Structure formats: structure tokens, C-alpha cells
Amino acid sequence: MNNCSDDGNDHVNIPFVSIYSFITVVGLILNLIALVVFRNNGKSRSHTVTYMTNLACADLLLILTLPMRIYYHLGFSGLPQKMCNMLGLVLKANMYSSIFLLTSICSDRCLAITYPMSARVQGIRKKARWICLGIWLLTFGASVPIYFLKKEEEIQTNCFDSQPLIAIQPFVVFPTLFVGFGIPLVIMLICSWCLVRAVQRSTVAQTDLVDSSKISKMIAASLFIFLISFLPYHAALLVLSLNRHHITCSMTVAYRYSLLVACFNTVLDPVAYYFTTDTFRRKMDMGACWKLLPLNSHSSDLNRRMRAQEDS
Template sequence: METDYENVILDYGNSTPEMFEPCNLDPNPVDVLTETYIHSIICASGLMGNTLVIATYMFYKRAKTMTDVYLFNVAVADLIFVLALPLIIYNEQNNWAMGPVACTVLRSAYSINLYSGMLLLACVSGDRYVAIVQARRSFGVRSRALIYSRLICSAVWLLAMVLTLPTLLYTKHIEDLNLHADEPVSVICQLSFDKSETAKLIKVVVPTLQMAIGFLLPLLVMVFCYSCIVGTLLRAQSSQRHKAVRVVLAVVVVFIICHLPYNAALLNHTLSLFKERSCTLEKIKLKVLAISRSVAYLHCCLNPILYAFIGVKFRSHFRQIMVDLWCFSKKYIYSARTSRATSDIFISGRVASEGSNHFTSFSA
């Protein structure tokens, strides 16, 4: 059975066969610990931000526009990802102790939410383009916004599932047998194939789809739509246009900063899959890939700030959530103190009553 590591062709220079040693591509403990801390911060902040967005849309700001529906779905995709990320980290560091089902489900969950999240951000930019640049022509269409937006979101999630099929079908839970009998057997979760032709095809197709549909397509849509929006805003006579332009630029710049390094590293790694390379160079490439991947993960924490909390109405709903939580906590503390005080009075009254009865019987 062929795995990812069987396609790694390593160059040992002019060394003799006796000097050949296996190339250990495992990250060192310091890198693992650093990556764990960074991912923990991403999980905590992403969980808090996206939960607040979802709670706001569910209980305070009903989804009334297409952008609202898209942003709600983006928050759901990001939330699923930050919930899956700790489980992925745990399993990677513990030989996939949760078993083969967790291996397939977690890898597929990451893939689904990668595609759905990026495509939904493209939908947000498209909706803003229609609302601002094509405002007059789109009035009749946007009156039926909720119906269209829900159909589009369903299509996006369905497309993400279809694009995830290679990951779902070929991701397997594999025991990596070590050369030395005294070493423990390590377990990996990765793409695995029975035929060499299938391996070469899928190992090129999966990262290519990820780069093309998960990065390039949303980037092109965002650049086109937001360029037109900036042009329209600059022509408008509004005191708020400069702030709106800065927000648009921030959205595009953050998207590029977060995802361009990882996709460039992924492209470089994919192009060199079937070429001869040195062990040292392979370690450097994998390290760059891991660092850039962590930077890409940051985007799920920044989405709530860029797309939701930056809006005036959303900020007012967010403040209302904070007020309600504060009032609820005060009410809970007050009721707890009241019940405790009532209990103390009841106990002290009972003790006094029992003492009085005991004194009466003793006097008699």
C-alpha cells in the first residue's frame, strides 16, 4: 500500500549505501509545543468570536439580508473548524488514539469547512458588489434575498462536500512500522492508495483544488468586487466613504496575508512531490508549510471582526449581549446569595426551635 511518505525521493549526495539513514521528518518537540500554544490561542479566540456572531444572529439580529445569511454560515463553518482543530492536534500528538473513524471525519471536516468558508466569503463580496455597485438594477432581486441566499448557501455546502470526497475516500488510519523492534509503532492519518497511478493523481488533484477553489477563485472574486465597490464609494459624496474604503481594503489585505503564504508553500510542496530532493530541504519545506498553515488558521479568528463586529448595528447588538450576560450573572449571584441567606435563616430558626423544645422538656 502506497502512502505519502513513499513518494518522498531523498538525495543523499555522494554517500555510499552503507551511510544511508532514514530521513526523520518528524517535527522536534519545541516546534510541536509552540504550534500547540498557537493553535490553542486560535481555538479560544475563534470559538469566542464565532459563537458571539452566531448568538447575535440567532437571538438579537435576525438574518434579514443576503450578507447576514452568508456571515452566519461563515461563522458556522469557522466554529466547526475551531472545534475540530483541538481534536486533530490531540490525535496527531497521540498516534490517533481516537481511531480510524476520527481520522477520516476530522480530516474531512477540515476540508469541508475550508471550501465552504472561502466560497461563502466570495459570496459576501458578490452580494456587497450587487448592493452597492448595481443598487438600482438589483432592487427587485434583493427583495427576495433570503430565498436566494439560502439556496446559494446550500449549493456552497454541497459543493464543499463534493470537493471533499477524495479526502473522505482515501484518508486512512495507518500503522507506520519502525525499523527497530524496540521502538513503538507510530500511527499516522493521511491519504493512502492501493495503486501508484491513483496516488499520483489524487496527490496532485487535492492540493490543486484546494489552491484553485479554496484560494484563487475567492481571491479573484473579492478583488474584482471590492475594486468596483471602492470605485463606487470614491465617487459617492459621503462623509463615511473613506472609512468604508479602509474596511474593504482591510478585508482583502487580511485575506491575502493569511492565505497567500500557505498556498504558495503548498504549491511549492506539490510541485516537488515527485522530484528528488535532499532530506534537509524537505525538513525546511515542511516547517514552512506548518508555519504558514498556522497563519492561515488565524483567518477564522479575524472573520468575526472584519465582517461582523466592524458594523455599527452589529456592535450595538454585541453590547446588548454583554449587558444581558452581566445582568444574568448579577441575577444569578443575587439569587444564589438570597437562597443561601434563606437557608441559613431556616437552619438557625430550626436550631433555636429545637433548643427551646429541649429546654422546656428539661425544665418539666
């Protein structure tokens, strides 16, 4: 396999250092602000807020693995490979936690808007905490065995430039692509389609009582963030798997950059909170980041159905 020695750790890798540093600083600040807003929210037991709180935690855990990547790409060698592997495991586990939590948020919004009066649906939505717990158990439970599957002869010495030897094996990569990306993508597409139909068919949506364009923007933003963040990584993983016996340097470099793009999701998620969540935006506007105090707000009857995923 080509190790791309010209892209090794003997010199400063400026693109990786710059982007990882940006993600670390900006992502850390935005996600901490998000957690404070959710914590100070008088309706913090909202189902959607439960998912968003867990998503912010997953993003923060991922961000905490990035300083060592910055250190490595600054040209410092000698990092223990086991530590590199462990940090890689934590990063991947939290990346898939983010994928499943984003899918859960989209599904919760869809159920709240499409079936606002269904007792059975409301019962399902009330299980948000248990769903989040299941997501954490699934992502870490599926990632840990991959870490221990690595044989000693497969452990490389180039830390974060190591190729994902186990992850690109057919018995790992295809379940990962199907369960970790394919199913969530299909669910998000179906939920987005249902949301659009629900808005179009609603008699309220034909009046000025509901901002239909806002719902469209919310759907578009969710799908855009999901695809731009995770499609390149899984496409690169598939290419590496299909060519695992003849991996070129360009394939390896593409994989590393796709992982970098996936990490950028930790910055995009808080931005999505602001533009698609009324509660978050109201508190950010009034709190001005450093004065994040609860705001006694009144819910609008006109947009209640569109906010059901936040205020129920």
C-alpha cells in the same frame, strides 16, 4: 519523502499546542458570541447576516477539530489514522466553506452598494440561503472523494503530521488552487474595485453624509484577512505539488505552519464582523457580550446605501 522525524509526536510541540489552543478558546468564544448576536438580531433575515451566520458555523465546525490536534501535539501517540484523516477532511472542507462564504459576503456588499435599485440584483441577493446550501454541498462533496482516494499504502502513521499525498497530486491541486482560491480571490478583487469606484463616483460620497474611509477600511480588512489566512496555505500546497517527488523537511514544516495560519482565520472573522458591520458593533457595544439582547435601533438615512448589505 522526508517525514521530518525530529518534528514528530514524541514530544510536546509548544508552538502548535499554544497557537491551536488560542484559536480553539478565543475562536470558540467569539464565534458563539457572533451566532448569538445574529440570532438576536431583529433583521436576522438580512442576506449578509445569512452569509455571516453560515460563516460562523463553518468556523465553529473547524474549531471543533482542533482539540484532537492539540492532543496529538502534546505528544500523545496512538490516534487512529482514519480518525486523523476524517478530522482533516472536516477541517479542509470548512476552510473552503469559509473562503466561499467570505467571497459571497464581499459580492453581496458589492451588489447592494453598486446596484441598490436593481430588481434583478435584489432577486439574486434573496437567494442567499440557497447559495449557502450550494457552498456546503460543494465543499464537502469535493472533499469526501479525496478522503476515499487514499490507498492503503499511502496511509501514514503520523496522524496530523502526514503529508497531503493526494491533495498535492496535479489532478487535485490545480483545480483546488483555481476553484478554491484563485476564483474567490479574483472575485474579491473585482468586487473591491467596484466598491471603491461606486463610492468615488457617488455624489453622496463627496459630502459628509457617507464615511468613505469606513468603506475603504472594510475593503482593506476583508482583503487582508483573506490573503493573510489563505495565501500561505495555497502557496505551500503549490510548492509541495511541484516538488512532490523531492519534498524536503522545510517544505513539510512550512505546510504545517501554513495550515495553522489558515485556522487562525476563525479568530479573524468575528473581529471583522465587529469592525465592518454596524449592526454587529452596535449590539456588541450595548450587550457587552453577556447581555446580548436585541437593540431597537433606527437605520440612518444618511448611510443607508452603505448599510444596504445589512439592512435589506
